[in-house]
Amino acid sequence: MRVDFYHLQASPVEMALPQLLARVLQAGHRAVVMAGSEDRVEALANHLWTYDPVTWLPHGTLKDGFAEDQPIWLTDRDENPNAARMLILTDGMTSSRLADFDRCLDVFDGNSLHATAAARERWSLAKAAGHELHYWQQTDAGWKEQGASG
Incomplete structure (x- = not known):
């Protein structure tokens, strides 16, 4: 199992998530996005409908139903x-x-000391579990891989 840690620095998850999801769909995959609360799920879902007037990312939530049909x-x-x-x-x-899953992306706010410390703990747990790990840092130009393990 591969786990990629995405260290956000230049933008919040709301801005980075559509880009990551577009790549997932372009590769022909489906995704589950786990958020911290039902309200957060709805906020992210609403953002995916409105973040770009030209792009559409097909998605759903418990409120929408038909989970098995949602990419x-x-x-x-x-x-x-x-x-x-x-x-x-x-x-x-x-x-x-x-x-x-085949792959997990752990997306965290690098501007929060608490979120960064928690991500380090998750990295340690994933490493101890024997997962292949990759660490990506957000820059103004995009994502740069800064490290790997396993």
């Missing part, structure tokens, strides 16, 4: 109802279902 499923639950192979964790979320 992108946003949730505050540890689940995989759309048979996704990609898990995106936001808001410091963790999952006990990593084995259900």
Whole structure:
């Protein structure tokens, strides 16, 4: 299992998430996005509808239903109802279902000392579990891989 840590510095998750999800869909994959609360899920879902008037990222939430038909499923639950192979964790979320996915992206706010410390702890736990790890840092030009383990 590969776990990629995405260290946000130049933009918040609301701005980075659409770019990451577009790449997931372009690669022909489905994704589950886990957020910290039901309100946060709805805020992210609303943002995905409005962030760019030209681009559309098909997605759904519990309120929308039809989880199995959604290429992108946003949730505050540890689940995989759309048979996704990609898990995106936001808001410091963790999952006990990593084995259900091929890859996990852990996206965290690098401008928060608390979020960064928590991400370091998740890195240590993932390393101890034997996962292949990659660390990406956001720059003004995009993402740059800064480290890997396993």
